[in-house]
Amino acid sequence: MLGRLLYRFNAKFGHGLYTAWQRDVTRWKILDTAPVSGLNDGTCEIHVLTCERDWLDLIWSLKSFFAVCEQRYRLCIHDDGSVSADGLSALRQHFPDARIIGRPEADEYVETDALRDHSRCRALRQTNVLSLKVFDFAAYLRAPRLLLLDSDILFFNRANVLLERISDSQYHLNSLNRDWGIGYTLEPADVQPMLAFKFQSDINSGLGLMHRESYQLDWFEEWLAIPGILGHPHRIEQTLVGLACSRFGHEFLPPEYDVQLQKTRQAQIVKHYTGPIRHLLYREGLARVTPHLNNLAATPR
Numbered sequence: 001m002l003g004r005l006l007y008r009f010n011a012k013f014g015h016g017l018y019t020a021w022q023r024d025v026t027r028w029k030i031l032d033t034a035p036v037s038g039l040n041d042g043t044c045e046i047h048v049l050t051c052e053r054d055w056l057d058l059i060w061s062l063k064s065f066f067a068v069c070e071q072r073y074r075l076c077i078h079d080d081g082s083v084s085a086d087g088l089s090a091l092r093q094h095f096p097d098a099r100i101i102g103r104p105e106a107d108e109y110v111e112t113d114a115l116r117d118h119s120r121c122r123a124l125r126q127t128n129v130l131s132l133k134v135f136d137f138a139a140y141l142r143a144p145r146l147l148l149l150d151s152d153i154l155f156f157n158r159a160n161v162l163l164e165r166i167s168d169s170q171y172h173l174n175s176l177n178r179d180w181g182i183g184y185t186l187e188p189a190d191v192q193p194m195l196a197f198k199f200q201s202d203i204n205s206g207l208g209l210m211h212r213e214s215y216q217l218d219w220f221e222e223w224l225a226i227p228g229i230l231g232h233p234h235r236i237e238q239t240l241v242g243l244a245c246s247r248f249g250h251e252f253l254p255p256e257y258d259v260q261l262q263k264t265r266q267a268q269i270v271k272h273y274t275g276p277i278r279h280l281l282y283r284e285g286l287a288r289v290t291p292h293l294n295n296l297a298a299t300p301r
Helices: 002-013 015-024 026-032 055-068 085-094 101-114 121-126 131-139 159-167 188-194 217-223 235-247 276-294
Strands: 039-048 073-077 099-101 145-149 153-155 173-179 204-212 270-272
Touching: 002 099, 015 026, 015 276, 026 039, 026 055, 026 276, 039 055, 039 131, 039 159, 055 085, 055 145, 055 153, 055 276, 073 121, 073 131, 085 099, 085 276, 099 101, 099 131, 101 121, 121 217, 131 217, 145 159, 153 276, 159 204, 159 276, 204 270, 217 235, 270 276
Parallel strands: 039 073, 039 145, 073 099
Antiparallel strands: 145 204, 153 270, 173 204
């Protein structure tokens, strides 16, 4: 009993009282801001996967993007099946133009239609929720380009290079942020002899531009037969994205978009608060984003 109480206390207050306050009180104030409408730019679609734990952070992530970037790309939100009715209602309220894809609908369409002839892909999707970021994003994409965005990313300034690459019709590479280390289920050097293309290391699938042509189900089906690829369940999706980018053609976003574990620099454009530093999203990130939210007219809750 004492051990469980200590665990719960550390989980709630382990990063300090201020962090807990920001997470449990300030974070909810995003619901006081105005909905973002006019999301009708078909040049690109933003696709995001969310869950019950993350849907509130996702609102912060999306609104931080729209607050500093004028583009109003179409938005598609994928529920992993855990988001509560209240969470789905809030997402609909704050992004009234978005398509929100429920898990039962997606299961019916993706597994019986889109993946009908790809048994390995279908089997992975049935056992790994993060693989929805590959298969469901591809199945529901209605634009030539896709903006990958995780819910633990905040924007502090206009993402000039990212937006330029998305809008440039002559830019034919995928372009994602660089991870702080190899986040694949396989070491690129170990699998390289099996591939006819250079497997680029350190690609992070949290932020960046993907072209629709790089989501080739036949590629994914082939790669899922590589021994050992079904390793770490939190890394298989990123491995598939890394392979797809490497085969299609990829260029990293500039270093200022890299995943970095230290505290945010003053002039930083964007920050990916990945697992080890998720607490910094609340401790430092929310306060840095809040002034930009003035660009989104406040409405009563």
